[in-house]
Amino acid sequence: MVTILFDGIAYGMLLFVLAAGLSVTLGLMNFVNLAHGAFAMAGGYAALVVVNRLGVPFGLGLVAAFLFSAALGALLERTLYVHVYAKSHLDQVLFTIGLVFMSVAIVDYTMGSSQQFIAIPPVLQGQITVLGIGMSKYRLMIIVICGVLTALLQLGLTRTRFGSRLRAAVDDQRVARGLGINVGAVFALTFALGSGLAGLGGALGAEILGLDPIFPLKYMIYFLIVVTVGGTSSITGPFLASLLLGIGDVAGKYYVPQLGAFVIYTIMIVVLIWRPQGLFVRKGAR
Amino acid sequence: MRGPDVSTSAKLASAISAQFTARARWSPLEVLFWLAALATIWLAPDHHLILTEIVIWALLALSLDLILGYAGIISLGHAAFFGIGAYTAGLLAKHALVSEPVLALLVSGAAGAAFGFLTSFLVLRGTDLTRLMVTLGVALLVREIANRAAWLTGGADGLQGIGMEPVLGLFRFDLYGHTAYAYSLVVLFVLFVIARRIVGSPFGLSLQAIKGNPLRASAVGIGQTWRLVGIYTLAAAYAGVAGGLLTQTTAFTSLESLSFDRSADALLVLIIGGTGHLYGGLIGAVVFRFAQDWISAATPQYWQFWIGLFLVLIVLVGRDRIGSWVAPVRRLADRVSDWRAWRRPPAVEPTAPGEGGRP
Structure with a gap:
């Protein structure tokens, strides 16, 4: 029971780090980015290459995953995404589905279609027992890393100058521009940060979620659920939603395995029926 | 208070029904399309x-x-x-x-x-x-x-x-x-x-x-x-x-x-x-x-890549511009059906401009 809770929390925190970037682009900037998972996958494979093939330590592999996905995010944002911000939702959907399909084919071509695992150092393998509860070291590490990142994100958004610029740019682009805020740069940086976090999540989660070319399609719905259920007014909403989803999914798979992914889809649809209008509407945002 | 002018509304109604009849008419290009499909x-x-x-x-x-x-x-x-x-x-x-x-x-x-x-x-x-x-x-x-x-x-x-x-x-x-x-x-x-x-x-x-x-x-x-x-x-x-x-x-x-x-x-x-x-x-x-x-x-395996590329390009170029190749075809179809309509006297008198109460 406690183990399930523990696994669920680890899973949920992982989902939060994966989806945090999406909650900004989809939730705050109102851009339908179905390709978010592609950045997570890019990070996962970047870590895979540097750790497994080049023999770089695991920790540095995570950093590499973050940097690679962030750079990729910044590049694509400046070259492609920037043209699509102002287009209709249908265009955004088509565009990002296109990116997903391309990423799937590219990874399939370069890395092969089978599921792969990043080599974990022996220190992180096995379990430790705290207060009589056996906990996987790896999952404990995930909780610690993701917890720290969440705290940093929360502080960054509410306490720093960049955070207030971002909130201003999202609330009213024109006024923000008038006040001398470089909205394009703020969005690009945010996008890069979100992609980087996704990449880090992809690398961290390779052990739990698996890593194969259809990763972006497989987990697209999870990211969307986090953003939908969590709402967009603060970072706390998506965080709680991730935990709920993580625990719900793990518990569902443990107790009623025959239902499979049923539980979470149903949760999502129920929430959408329950709060259809308020989900993506944020007071003050355009 | 007077009710609506009966003659005007009758004319309007017939004009509207004429519009619908015109819209419902099959243009020769459409007929050609289905004949080709049949063939x-x-x-x-x-x-x-x-x-x-x-x-x-x-x-x-x-x-x-x-x-x-x-x-x-x-x-x-x-x-x-x-x-x-x-x-x-x-x-x-x-x-x-x-x-x-x-x-x-x-x-x-x-x-x-x-x-x-x-x-x-x-x-x-x-x-x-x-x-x-x-x-x-x-x-x-x-x-x-x-x-x-x-x-x-x-x-x-x-x-x-x-x-x-x-x-x-x-x-x-x-x-x-x-x-x-x-x-x-x-x-x-x-x-x-x-x-x-x-x-x-x-x-x-x-x-x-x-x-x-x-x-x-x-x-x-x-x-x-x-x-x-x-x-x-x-x-x-x-x-x-x-x-x-x-x-x-x-x-x-x-x-x-x-x-x-x-x-x-x-x-x-x-x-x-x-x-x-x-x-x-x-x-x-x-x-x-x-x-x-x-x-x-x-390239048998990577068909998906090309679909993806196509979708991305279609959005970047603009759907309107890609869809616009249809417009000339439509205009042609309209012209052909106009020409046909011109040869036959129209079934319903089209409403003259300026009707509807102007002096």
Whole structure:
């Protein structure tokens, strides 16, 4: 029971780090980015290459995953995404589905279609027992890393100058521009940060979620659920939603395995029926 | 207070009905299109298998066009209805519940419609984003059900052992797909004619008003709920029939018919041909299937990459500009029908400008 809770929390925190970037682009900037998972996958494979093939330590592999996905995010944002911000939702959907399909084919071509695992150092393998509860070291590490990142994100958004610029740019682009805020740069940086976090999540989660070319399609719905259920007014909403989803999914798979992914889809649809209008509407945002 | 001028309103009514008659007239290009399609039954007997696939894609895209192009509802889960139709047709044939294909096809359509009706209430609520997520979620849910209910659907192996009875008890399905193609084409034509009538009717026009501006549409007294429910249900029925056709012509169905890829590809087919005119899906299906055939012959495994690239380019270049190749063709069609109308005296006197109370 406690183990399930523990696994669920680890899973949920992982989902939060994966989806945090999406909650900004989809939730705050109102851009339908179905390709978010592609950045997570890019990070996962970047870590895979540097750790497994080049023999770089695991920790540095995570950093590499973050940097690679962030750079990729910044590049694509400046070259492609920037043209699509102002287009209709249908265009955004088509565009990002296109990116997903391309990423799937590219990874399939370069890395092969089978599921792969990043080599974990022996220190992180096995379990430790705290207060009589056996906990996987790896999952404990995930909780610690993701917890720290969440705290940093929360502080960054509410306490720093960049955070207030971002909130201003999202609330009213024109006024923000008038006040001398470089909205394009703020969005690009945010996008890069979100992609980087996704990449880090992809690398961290390779052990739990698996890593194969259809990763972006497989987990697209999870990211969307986090953003939908969590709402967009603060970072706390998506965080709680991730935990709920993580625990719900793990518990569902443990107790009623025959239902499979049923539980979470149903949760999502129920929430959408329950709060259809308020989900993506944020007071003050355009 | 005087009532409305009777003569003016009568004239207006006749002018409106003349408009509708003009809209409903088949232009020579349309006739030519369908004659060409009909001719392929005899002219291209070696390609009937791929042509049947094209017809099914066309029907699915037509169905998506009804909600996207005419009512402005974005759906990422149209495969749900397609798959439900496919499995319905498969189960009916497998267990010999309804062994006559045309009848079974109607039941497939009805199954799609029933599910569409039920889910339409979810889709009605909320914005584009919510609709995207709900349609996507519903489709994933249906796929998961089909995957889990292996005792009924065969699960990941697909539904096997489907034997098809002859169409109408007369035409036996053959190995080369001749019967299948003729059968599919007739179904497509019938459904197309029905869709054409619906789209040109006052109901169809009111849908376009809702798509254009929901707020103004309600302001002039066009209620949205039941119109959107209606068109969504109709589109679901069409998708169900398309799915049923796939099962009947291939004697097999699998989870692929419910997959996200199918929803996305249907969207792509429609976008290639252009939304908001019924021929979009049909033309898109022809282009899509032949392109797929050609590319996958060149690079079998990475066909998906090229779809992706195509989608990205289509958005970056602008859908309007890509769709605009249709405009000259339409203008030509209009001119041809104008020319025909000019040769015959018009049946109804067109309203002269300046009528309606000006001195």
